[in-house]
Amino acid sequence: MPTVTFDKKRLLKLIGKNLKDKELEELVNSLKSNVEEISENEIKVELTADRSDMFVLEGFARALRDFIGLDSPEIKISDSKVVVKQEEVPVRPYIACTIVRNVKLDDETIKSLMNAQEILHETIGRKRKKVAIGLHDFDKIEGEIWYKGVSRNEKFVPLGESEEMSLIDVLAKTEKGRKYADLIINANKWPVFVDNKGIFSFPPILNSDRTKITENTKNIFVDVTGIDRNAVKQAMNILVLMFSEMGFKIEGVKIKGKRELFTPEWIETPIEIEKIKIEKFLGEEFKDDELKKLLKKMGYKSVFEKDKVIAIIPPYRFDVFSETDVIEDIAIAYGYNNFAPELPNVFTKGELTEIERISDEIRELLIGFGFQEIVRPILTNEELQFKKMLIEGKAINIKNPVSELYTQMRVWLLPTLMDFLSKNTKEPYPQKIFEIGDVVLPDKKSENGAKEIRKVSAAIAANGSFFAEMKRIVLETAKKMKINVEFKDDKHPSFIEGRFVRIYSGGEEIGLFGEINPQVLENFKVYIPVAALEMKISESNP
Amino acid sequence: MQYVLTEEGEKYLKNGLPEKNLVLYLEKFGKAPISDLEKEIENFDIALLWAKKKGWVELKFNELVLVKKPESFPEEEALRKIKENRANEVDSEMLKILIQRKLVEKVSYTHLEELKGKEITVLTSDLIKSGYWREVKIKKYSSDIPPSETFPGKIHPYIKIIKEVKEFLIGLGFKEIRGPLVEINFWNCDVLFMPSDHPAREIHDIFFVEGEGKVKEKEIWENVKKMHEKKWGYWDENLAKKLILRSQCTAVSARSLAKIRKLPVKIFTIDRVFRPDVIDAKHFIEFEQCEGIVADENLNFKHLLGYLKEIAKVFGGEDVKFKPSYFPFTEPSVEMYVKIGNLGWVEAGGAGIFREEVTKPFGINAPVLAWGLGIGRLAMLKLSIEDIRYLYSDDLKWLREV
Numbered sequence: 001m002p003t004v005t006f007d008k009k010r011l012l013k014l015i016g017k018n019l020k021d022k023e024l025e026e027l028v029n030s031l032k033s034n035v036e037e038i039s040e041n042e043i044k045v046e047l048t049a050d051r052s053d054m055f056v057l058e059g060f061a062r063a064l065r066d067f068i069g070l071d072s073p074e075i076k077i078s079d080s081k082v083v084v085k086q087e088e089v090p091v092r093p094y095i096a097c098t099i100v101r102n103v104k105l106d107d108e109t110i111k112s113l114m115n116a117q118e119i120l121h122e123t124i125g126r127k128r129k130k131v132a133i134g135l136h137d138f139d140k141i142e143g144e145i146w147y148k149g150v151s152r153n154e155k156f157v158p159l160g161e162s163e164e165m166s167l168i169d170v171l172a173k174t175e176k177g178r179k180y181a182d183l184i185i186n187a188n189k190w191p192v193f194v195d196n197k198g199i200f201s202f203p204p205i206l207n208s209d210r211t212k213i214t215e216n217t218k219n220i221f222v223d224v225t226g227i228d229r230n231a232v233k234q235a236m237n238i239l240v241l242m243f244s245e246m247g248f249k250i251e252g253v254k255i256k257g258k259r260e261l262f263t264p265e266w267i268e269t270p271i272e273i274e275k276i277k278i279e280k281f282l283g284e285e286f287k288d289d290e291l292k293k294l295l296k297k298m299g300y301k302s303v304f305e306k307d308k309v310i311a312i313i314p315p316y317r318f319d320v321f322s323e324t325d326v327i328e329d330i331a332i333a334y335g336y337n338n339f340a341p342e343l344p345n346v347f348t349k350g351e352l353t354e355i356e357r358i359s360d361e362i363r364e365l366l367i368g369f370g371f372q373e374i375v376r377p378i379l380t381n382e383e384l385q386f387k388k389m390l391i392e393g394k395a396i397n398i399k400n401p402v403s404e405l406y407t408q409m410r411v412w413l414l415p416t417l418m419d420f421l422s423k424n425t426k427e428p429y430p431q432k433i434f435e436i437g438d439v440v441l442p443d444k445k446s447e448n449g450a451k452e453i454r455k456v457s458a459a460i461a462a463n464g465s466f467f468a469e470m471k472r473i474v475l476e477t478a479k480k481m482k483i484n485v486e487f488k489d490d491k492h493p494s495f496i497e498g499r500f501v502r503i504y505s506g507g508e509e510i511g512l513f514g515e516i517n518p519q520v521l522e523n524f525k526v527y528i529p530v531a532a533l534e535m536k537i538s539e540s541n542p
Numbered sequence: 543m544q545y546v547l548t549e550e551g552e553k554y555l556k557n558g559l560p561e562k563n564l565v566l567y568l569e570k571f572g573k574a575p576i577s578d579l580e581k582e583i584e585n586f587d588i589a590l591l592w593a594k595k596k597g598w599v600e601l602k603f604n605e606l607v608l609v610k611k612p613e614s615f616p617e618e619e620a621l622r623k624i625k626e627n628r629a630n631e632v633d634s635e636m637l638k639i640l641i642q643r644k645l646v647e648k649v650s651y652t653h654l655e656e657l658k659g660k661e662i663t664v665l666t667s668d669l670i671k672s673g674y675w676r677e678v679k680i681k682k683y684s685s686d687i688p689p690s691e692t693f694p695g696k697i698h699p700y701i702k703i704i705k706e707v708k709e710f711l712i713g714l715g716f717k718e719i720r721g722p723l724v725e726i727n728f729w730n731c732d733v734l735f736m737p738s739d740h741p742a743r744e745i746h747d748i749f750f751v752e753g754e755g756k757v758k759e760k761e762i763w764e765n766v767k768k769m770h771e772k773k774w775g776y777w778d779e780n781l782a783k784k785l786i787l788r789s790q791c792t793a794v795s796a797r798s799l800a801k802i803r804k805l806p807v808k809i810f811t812i813d814r815v816f817r818p819d820v821i822d823a824k825h826f827i828e829f830e831q832c833e834g835i836v837a838d839e840n841l842n843f844k845h846l847l848g849y850l851k852e853i854a855k856v857f858g859g860e861d862v863k864f865k866p867s868y869f870p871f872t873e874p875s876v877e878m879y880v881k882i883g884n885l886g887w888v889e890a891g892g893a894g895i896f897r898e899e900v901t902k903p904f905g906i907n908a909p910v911l912a913w914g915l916g917i918g919r920l921a922m923l924k925l926s927i928e929d930i931r932y933l934y935s936d937d938l939k940w941l942r943e944v
Contacts, residue, residue: 001868032866032875048868049741126739230775281895281909283842321773324898328866328874331843336864336876341847346838348808350712353720360705363697372941373698377828377934378723378814396724397752398787400745402818406827409724409787424938428691431938438814440723449753449785450724540720 002123003036004115005044006057010108014061014245016070027064031332050319052124053238056116058245059316066299067333075244075315077252077266084193086257087148091187092132092203094229095147096236096263099138100220101249105213109246113213116242120235125204128180131226131235132204134193136211138219143196147225147255149189156192156199158206167192167202176206193223220248234318236264241316268301269313273323276307281327284339294333300326355454355538359436361480362456362537369473371434371458376416378438379406385415388523390493396442396450409440409450413457414494414534418516421461422524429528430462436537446541453539459516459532466531467499470513474503474533481537485510494520503535511535544649545629545637546671547621551645555621560589562615565598568608575605621645693942700830700933703921704812707832710856716810716834721794723814726755728782730793733766734871735899738778742789742870749787749816749827757783759800765903773899787816791831792871795912799896799904802837810834812917823929830933832917835896841909843874846893850878850913854890857882857920862890872912873897888923891915 012018019027025035028045033054037044045060053059062072080099105113117133125131152168161174167190171177183204184190193201200208203225213220222239226232240250255261279285286294288304295302301312313320320326331339352360363373381404386393395408410416413435420433436456443451458473460466471487478485483505492500492512500514513533521530547555554560564583568574580586590606593599600609617640620632624646629637640646651672661679662669669675697705708718721729731743741747757763770777788794794811812832819825836849847864854862859880867877872894879887893913901910921933925944935941 029865032868034865049870050868123741126741130739228775280840281842283844322898324873324895331874332866336847336866339844339847341851342844343848343852344838344841344845346715346806346808346836346841348715348717348806350715350808351717352708352712353718355720356708356718363701367695367697370695372693372696372938373701374936374941375698375700375934376936377826379816379828399750399752400818401749402827403821420936420938423936427938427942428693430692432695433938438723447756447758448722448724448726449751449755450722452723541722 001046001048002055002119003044003046004055004119005042006060007108007111008038008041008043010112011043011057011061011064014058015065015068017065017068027068030067030335031063049123052120052234052318053241053314053316055119055123056238056242057112058116058242059238062241062245063299067297069293069297072299073244075240075250075266077240077250077264079262080251080253082145082251083254083256084145084147086255087146088258089147089149089189089191091149091184091189092191092225092227094226094232095255096224096232096265097145097253097255098222098236098240098264099251099253100222100243101218101251103218103220103248105215105217110213110215112242112246116239120238124231124235124238125226128204129183130228130231131224133235133239134201134203134207134223134225135213136200136207136221136223137213137217138221139217140211141195141200141221145221146194147223147257148192148194149187150192150194150199152190154190154192154199156202157209158202159209159212161209170202170206174206180205191225230318233265237266237316237318240264240266266315268315270303270310271313271320271323271326273309273311273326274307275309277323278309278327278330281324282331282334282339283342284334286330286334291330294330295326297333298329300329355540358481358537359454359456362477363436365476365480366434366456366458366473369432369458369469369476371432374417374420374433374435375437376420376435377406378410378440379408380410380415380419381405381407384419385410385412388418389415389520390517390523394442396440411439411441412534413437413439413455414459414532417457417459417532418520418524418526418530421459421526421530425526425528430460432458432460432462434458443541448541451539451541454537455534456537457532457534459530461526461528461530463528465515465529467513467515470531470533471501474511474513474535477535478505483510493517544651544672545624545632545646546649547625548644548647551621551624551640554645555618555625557584559592559615559618560585561592561596561598562618564589564593564606565608565612568599568606569611573602573605573607576601577604579606617645696941698941699925699944700921703924704830704917707856707915707917707920708810708812711810711834711853714808714852716808719794719798719809719811720813721788721791721797721811723788723816724751725786725788725793726757726782727784727786728755728757728763728766729796730786730788730790732770732777732782733762733796733799733900733903734792735769735773735897736870737770737774738776738781740870743781746818748789749818751785751787753785754780754783755785762800762903769899769903789815789817791815791833791914792912795833795835796900798835799901799906799910802904802906805908806836806838808834808836821931823931826930826934828934829930830917832891832915834913836911836913837906837908839908841895841911843895846876846895846911846913849911850876850891850893853913853915854878854880856915857888857890857923859888859890863887867892867894869894871897871900882923885923889916889919 021038028035032048034046084097121128153166155164155166171181192199200211224232224236252262299314303310311326395411397408401407439453441451486504488502490502495514503511516530598610600607620636623631654674658677661681663681815831851862857880859882861881863879865877867875869875875894878890880890891914896910
């Protein structure tokens with residue numbers, strides 16, 4: 001969900017209506033976006049990822065203008081007769097070009113252009129990987145225009161430089177070059193736009209200094225390149241929307257490659273929707289003229305037949321795939337709060353899962369024994385759950401951790417409790433705590449490579465011996481779980497030798513209890529005896 | 543040295559010794575079936591033990607026969623004497639038996655002698671039994687006393703709220719389901735129609751773990767593949783196989799779609815999800831999500847709003863309003879806000895109707911309403927906390943006080 005800040009005055013000017021902050025906020029929120037802040041000069045908006053046409057100020061304004069029922073200018077594309085010859089460039093195979101005429105650039109429009117490029121690069125462009133945009137002064141371009149792949153030793157003067165540089169030097173020595181080098185570095189031929197004077201664009205890295213846009217620019221040449229045909233088209237059409245809203249004239253370009261293509265591909269796609277489907281889906285009946293108005297509010301032109309509506313999807317909308325998407329727009333235009341909520345008669349019986357039901361019983365039991373429940377992260381680290389506990393073991397590791405405290409899934413609960421006790425050594429003792437939670441073990445045989453176990457662990461930190469109390473709790477827990485348990489005296493590095501017991505049920509080991517090894521207590525800086533237990537409640541696989 | 547009756551001794555003195563009651567009962571007919579006696583005679587086991595020992599009764603088949611009628615019951619006499627403080631009249635053998643039978647106990651209060659007339663701090667059981675409590679002065683306490691540092695065992699406040707929400711949803715007819723924490727990317731993203739290069743699928747939004755998962759549902763796998771290729775133009779199969787930590791509980795709902803056999807279905811889950819966020823007051827790397835679905839023929843958008851309005855009641859708000867939103871897997875998508883006292887409008891959850899692109903690969907043609915409730919937000923409101931980390935707190939003082 002991108003968050004953008006728009007110039008409020010320019011926005012209102014584009015909408016063509018003076019709105020108070022409150023009205024503007026309500027209007028923006030009537031669509032999918034959320035207003036985060038409105039100040040005297042700016043409006044900060046959280047946009048939703050689907051409405052890429054609203055990422056640019058001009059598109060945003062158009063959507064709002066449509067919604068309040070004002071007329072938006074028709075967007076038309078004429079033919080420039082300009083041809084761009086396209087060679088095969090495998091690393092960035094798709095291009096679209098256009099020429100924007102009668103341009104008048106002032107500070108506001110230049111700022112708008114820069115913002116638009118930036119957000120389109122970040123979002124649809126996936127940081128220029130999928131799509132990159134270049135804007136040039138068309139009057140500085142001479143003769144034939146080519147899109148081709150060239151060797152890394154070709155030279156040009158990149159934007160902001162005074163000397164010629166080879167393409168490889170551009171990657172190595174300029175800021176943008178270093179930032180985006182990965183996108184092309186492994187290709188044999190690198191993509192460039194060339195005219196009679198040489199390279200004037202090096203997508204997705206840098207433009208040339210020669211064709212740079214200035215406030216005197218009268219005509220703009222736009223190049224959009226990328227690795228995804230649809231994304232290239234999407235970025236281009238949003239630029240067309242933007243330039244048209246600025247009042248400039250758009251001219252298409254013929255791309256002559258293996259095939260011929262006229263860009264921008266500004267195609268108004270009709271979509272047929274049965275009226276009954278709208279009714280069934282929304283639970284509300286609409287008259288034709290009402291539907292027409294609602295569709296217009298969302299930027300659609302529409303034609304009506306007896307049983308169906310034909311809506312024309314605006315060429316800048318790339319989030320409308322199917323009838324349902326149009327129906328959603330109808331609902332938005334109607335206003336979600338104008339629908340009367342209804343509760344249907346769907347009779348079903350509710351219930352808890354068995355695992356939660358038993359967990360609840362054990363929870364009640366431990367609370368009865370005077371234990372405070374704790375809830376802690378499932379993520380932990382090796383130091384905590386193995387080393388400090390004096391054991392070795394394997395856990396499921398995260399490949400992209402964000403903190404060294406949380407690098408792997410816990411395989412047992414007791415270290416979580418020890419960690420908790422270590423954070424609370426200033427609190428009065430006795431401290432009796434428990435957690436009921438999940439642990440995750442690696443399991444190659446399972447479809448998700450993991451085995452998840454619901455467990456309970458309890459600990460008493462207090463002067464005195466609570467070995468016998470632990471046994472009592474184990475027995476009572478077993479009773480709740482309706483299982484018989486057997487005990488076996490054993491050894492475990494985390495526990496005092498001679499004060500450790502393994503718990504079995506039906507021959508399977510299901511838990512343990514005992515008194516914690518003072519070395520472990522020292523590791524956790526808990527300077528009071530701790531008795532603890534841990535038992536499996538249930539095991540689950542997907 | 544002093545002897546006193548135990549509780550059991552007092553009872554037998556009042557109601558008769560069990561063996562005496564047995565003999566008196568048998569005297570009427572000379573014999574009786576065991577099954578009757580078990581019902582009629584209190585503490586029959588004890589009665590049988592002693593009556594046999596003394597040679598008064600014999601067991602014949604299933605009947606007990608009185609073979610010798612006792613002349614007296616000296617134990618009872620002894621109990622009476624002890625009760626009347628005449629233990630010196632009871633011979634030592636009898637005393638030994640009564641003590642063994644736990645009808646009498648020996649007490650010595652000589653050590654209490656020295657407390658006479660003095661002030662004591664702790665009142666003891668011996669002081670009360672011996673009556674010496676009359677002879678001592680009990681030290682006064684005052685309400686100024688610092689309270690003891692003992693604390694009750696308590697449920698975790700967040701778990702308490704989660705349990706309340708669960709009960710509420712169960713009341714609405716929703717059945718709880720669970721899903722795995724370590725998930726196959728396929729279930730977390732691909733079946734939810736998130737394109738392979740969706741920004742929310744990158745390492746900033748999802749924790750990846752080593753290895754690949756195996757999707758058993760081959761047909762669904764193929765259908766999802768086709769759907770992505772048709773609508774997005776491509777599908778990264780290897781990405782779909784990757785193992786991750788579940789980043790949304792919609793993955794649990796998605797898995798449940800594969801299991802739907804008949805309608806209607808109403809299910810929910812409240813469980814942990816993981817996100818590689820920078821940890822601060824608003825973000826933690828783990829948190830709970832509460833999600834559910836309703837699937838049935840003929841459901842529509844108004845029903846979605848109806849369910850949301852009902853579910854929103856768990857927030858205890860006065861009013862509810864809806865706003866368009868966007869989720870990759872629902873269309874339409876809704877955000878829900880509730881109005882709470884002085885807080886104003888609070889975001890309470892998100893919802894929508896699953897896209898066809900989500901339901902079709904499962905062969906589901908009926909509408910599926912999907913909703914999520916901001917359970918963490920709800921808990922923070924109810925507990926008046928502003929830092930999400932308190933929900934997973936390591937602060938015992940807070941847990942004890944909250």
